Amino acid sequence: MLPKLYEDQDCSLARTLEIIGERWTMLVVRDAFYGVRRFGDFHTHLGIPKAVLADRLRLLTQHGLLAREADSEHVKRFVYRLTDKGAELWPAVHALRVWGEQHAPSPGGARRIFRHVRCGGQLDARGDCRRCRKTVRAFDVVAEPGPGLTDRPTADPVTVALRQPHRLCHRLDTTPAAGQVDAADTVHAG
């Protein structure tokens, strides 16, 4: 178990923050929504020390937000998949993102646009589809590059893969096409 930071703060917000309030944890969760599953992909995309990443993945797994499973493509390796419990953080992640779009915007506009996979409508601030008016679960959201997503010459495999529209919570294919990635050691993210 993680140390209780907010021991005397017995409220549901504090209990949520006990799990996801550590530095970097929410960005690990964001990447899990993008379909990042391998330790190495989280690592190059986030550019954080491996020990910090390992700690955050362990914490999220312990609390059941991520499931640690054998990697079907690599013997003895594991992947971290967002569970339903983890995916239910989507309304909070979306609300935090919307606040950022409004109050700390990218110069060029939104870097990502989120659409409802069934009808293609863009999500509004509340996470509803502007077209069909339905509330959209994370699994039914497609993230695609927005006008603010600048094209960087060098990028890690996750950044490269996210240049295409991608359905949230579905595994992101980070196997680079030959010549597509010129330097995986330079870390950028989106």
Add this chain to the structure above:
Amino acid sequence: MLPKLYEDQDCSLARTLEIIGERWTMLVVRDAFYGVRRFGDFHTHLGIPKAVLADRLRLLTQHGLLAREADSEHVKRFVYRLTDKGAELWPAVHALRVWGEQHAPSPGGARRIFRHVRCGGQLDARGDCRRCRKTVRAFDVVAEPGPGLTDRPTADPVTVALRQPHRLCHRLDTTPAAGQVDAADTVHAG
């Protein structure tokens, strides 16, 4: 300006977390929603070192989520009032709280219940009023004690004041009635 933690993470979620992602900041924001305005009240309610609290209040003021104003009741003192920009974090705070209620619940049920001030309807998971179906802004929410709020014999003035229903963002009266508070040095919170 605060040091950029998520320098390479140029997305609106990361930009939001640059402002409110530090440990304790969200609980300072929660207390500001409850109408806590004085340094001393934040301090006894949260039970954190004064230097940490001062840093978080400065950061939130710098970014315009709190406004620092002269305290009309105490010469040379200041109060910290949630601005519209700060209050627009309500959907995110509510979503994080709802996740906690669902996935890390209090044994006795919700400690706080949130109602629409205009019709008395309880808020649903999305922050809409269950009765009139309107989306409710923070200013129109009343927080009241829920079944999980245990009665503690000793408590700080904020905890005591929050035993009564209170309209969010409106100043909380923390002046204790004589004999109502027996030990302000014991910190509990809700």
